[in-house]
Amino acid sequence: MSKASDQIKYLTATKLGSTKKKYCRFKKNNIRYIDYKDPDFLLTFVNEQGKILPRRLTGNSLKYQRKIAQAVKRARHLSLMPFVTDLLK
């Protein structure tokens, strides 16, 4: 039976690589406060140039994405995190 299914040609190309379900890590781990004072945690939400990653990549919910953005901006103000850089990580 499986042999037959191998010959099935799909009209549209099946998506390669299973896209794993994105989830908001703050809801899952029940984190309620994002501290602007520890930059190592915030670095995970920033790309190489130091820009804040969009929600579609990080998978955060809107409420926590805003908290992250605020924390990153505060950390930048206190020069714990750069405004712009290259090869940050």
Place this chain on the structure above:
Amino acid sequence: MLNQYETTFILTPVLSDDDTKQTVNAYVDLLKAQGAEVIRQDHWGLKNLVYPINKKTTGIYHHIEFKAPAKAIATLEIAYRRDENVFRYLTVKLDKYAIAYNESRKESKGSKGRKVSSPKKSND
């Protein structure tokens, strides 16, 4: 009604050790004069700035968490602006999650081996 705030400020690195102590104590006393109650202080000391501020690449960080009436913040920030040693500051009002977070952080820091004796007001 006392709100809870945390303030962080950066001093110029050229300050000698007792000068920094003096300025830090000056701010703590200023807060107390406004009827504030200092909960915790962290002296992060000399740290490298990620980008140069006023042509300086390092700064002495100090962090104070306190409870204060709302009017105290305006006077605190005016004092920061007047003081030329402080070249960056940030005062943040804490909500209940932030307070819970700082409490949990305090225990984890205290429990790292050394016995937390009576809450000695460390103003170094």
